[in-house]
Amino acid sequence: MPTAEKTLDEILTLAAAHFKVPREKLSPDDDFFKALGIDSLQTLDLLTKLENHFHVELPDYELQGVTDFRTLAGKIQSRL
Amino acid sequence: MTLATKGGTSSLEQSPALSWTVNGGMIELALHRSPCNELGSLSLLALEEFVAALDELEKNAHTLIIHSELKSGFCAGADLRELYQRSQAMEKAQAGAEVRDFLQRIHRALNRIDASPLTTIAAVHGVTFGGGFELALACDLIIADKTARFCFPELRLGLIPGFGGIPRLKRDVGNAVVRDLLLTGRSFNATKAQQVGLISQLVSEGEAFRAARATAAQIGKFDRHTSATAKHFIKPIPHAELQREIDIFCELFSRPAVQAGLRRFVESTDAQPYLP
Numbered sequence: 001m002p003t004a005e006k007t008l009d010e011i012l013t014l015a016a017a018h019f020k021v022p023r024e025k026l027s028p029d030d031d032f033f034k035a036l037g038i039d040s041l042q043t044l045d046l047l048t049k050l051e052n053h054f055h056v057e058l059p060d061y062e063l064q065g066v067t068d069f070r071t072l073a074g075k076i077q078s079r080l
Numbered sequence: 081m082t083l084a085t086k087g088g089t090s091s092l093e094q095s096p097a098l099s100w101t102v103n104g105g106m107i108e109l110a111l112h113r114s115p116c117n118e119l120g121s122l123s124l125l126a127l128e129e130f131v132a133a134l135d136e137l138e139k140n141a142h143t144l145i146i147h148s149e150l151k152s153g154f155c156a157g158a159d160l161r162e163l164y165q166r167s168q169a170m171e172k173a174q175a176g177a178e179v180r181d182f183l184q185r186i187h188r189a190l191n192r193i194d195a196s197p198l199t200t201i202a203a204v205h206g207v208t209f210g211g212g213f214e215l216a217l218a219c220d221l222i223i224a225d226k227t228a229r230f231c232f233p234e235l236r237l238g239l240i241p242g243f244g245g246i247p248r249l250k251r252d253v254g255n256a257v258v259r260d261l262l263l264t265g266r267s268f269n270a271t272k273a274q275q276v277g278l279i280s281q282l283v284s285e286g287e288a289f290r291a292a293r294a295t296a297a298q299i300g301k302f303d304r305h306t307s308a309t310a311k312h313f314i315k316p317i318p319h320a321e322l323q324r325e326i327d328i329f330c331e332l333f334s335r336p337a338v339q340a341g342l343r344r345f346v347e348s349t350d351a352q353p354y355l356p
Contacts, residue, residue: 041116041152041207044229048269052226059266060231 001080008073011050015069018049028070035069050076095126100137106296107137107144107198116152119211119243120159124186131192138198142304143296146193146219147203147289154202154228157210160237164342172334179333183326186211186243190218194248194317197308199299203292204228205285209267214243217252220311221280223295224270225288230278231267237341242329247321253278 002010008028016023019036026035033039038046044060050072051058056079066072097113109130111117119127148154167175193200202216205225213230216222232241232249240246240262249258257276261268274282283291299307332338 041156044207044267045227048227048229051269052271057269057272059264061264061266 004073004077007054007077007080008070010053011069011073011076014049014053015046018046026069028073029068031067032069032072033067054080056080095122095129097123097126098130100130100133102137102141105140105142105300106293107141109144109146110149111147111155112149114150114152116156116207117148117150117154117212118156118159118162119186119215120162121182123159124182124189127189128185131189134192134196138196141198142300142302142307144193144196144198144200144219145203145289145292145296146200146215147292148205151206153206153212154204154208155212155215156207157212157233158243160342161346164339164346167339167342176330176334180326180330183242183329187322187326190215190244191317191319191322194218194244194315195312197304197311199296199307199311201280201292201295203288205288207231209233210241210245211243214241214245214248217245217248220315221295222273222278223281223283223288223292224273224279225283225285226270227285228270228273228279228288229267230261230270230273231265232261233265233267235262235265237345238335238337239332239341240325240329242325244322244325246325247318250321251315251318 012026012028013023015021015032015036016026019038019042021036033043036042043063047058047060047063054076056076058075058079062075063072066075097117098109098111100107100109113123117123166178170178199221200219201221201223202219203223204216206227206229208216208228209231210233213232232245234241246258246262249261253276257278260266268276268278270279270282273279281291281295
């Protein structure tokens with residue numbers, strides 16, 4: 001099983017590539033809505049990408065109140 | 081309204097909400113109302129016009145494909161902003177009657193699509209929520225690309241799906257899956273949807289419409305009468321349950337919790353209105 005740090009790094013890389021934001025501009029504690037410039041529909045798109053990449057299922061209610069990459073990574077990690 | 085003919089196809093643009101083309105035995109109904117094909121009064125009117133044309137269109141077709149031309153997704157469901165604004169502008173009893181009328185009309189349209197002698201395919205991508213999910217469920221086959229997500233978020237608003245979603249979903253998948261979707265309000269990705277038998281095919285991003293056309297070409301090889309007969313044999317329309325769903329929706333709509341839920345959605349500046 002990958003480490004939490006690896007999972008976090010993969011999320012940042014994936015999000016940067018998908019939303020065409022320079023990877024170096026993203027930090028683990030960034031608000032991903034602001035950092036990526038996305039709305040809730042696009043967040044669902046990101047969720048799909050993450051679920052497919054990590055082969056997990058993450059109920060979207062688990063994202064309630066989650067706004068930073070680090071916490072998001074923790075949610076993914078708990079499903080690996 | 082304009083009619084254009086090009087290369088053996090004809091296209092009739094009805095409204096900003098949707099348009100259709102007849103292409104070699106395939107009727108292709110395209111949804112294109114920004115931001116995400118929300119189903120409000122304009123869309124319903126356009127859908128009714130399409131359904132009114134179906135009797136004639138079906139004579140020379142074998143398949144109906146419903147798809148979205150918007151990048152944002154197939155359809156995000158009912159136009160909640162319009163629903164809230166209209167319900168606020170009138171007396172409670174009048175609002176209730178209008179909601180019931182809207183539901184009856186959309187049920188008539190979806191029932192007509194459901195009962196079509198054509199084989200019907202929903203080619204979906206992205207958000208396929210609420211009424212959008214219900215539109216897809218009225219079709220015989222759902223072909224989804226990897227970006228598709230399916231959801232019944234209505235409980236978040238104190239409602240249940242009102243466009244026929246519960247009876248139709250029950251027709252297609254096990255009750256445990258129906259309970260999961262309905263009682264949690266969560267969304268399934270396309271991989272999960274395929275695992276539970278909800279979708280016919282899972283394809284790469286952007287490929288759902290192409291795959292639907294390829295499927296339609298196959299369907300077009302079969303005798304039309306036999307296909308229609310087989311379809312009606314294996315796919316009953318649950319009319320009694322559909323009517324009961326309307327009644328339950330209308331009962332719930334009158335409750336203060338619903339107005340509060342709609343107001344929260346409409347007035348939200350939250351980045352996450354589509355999330356639970």
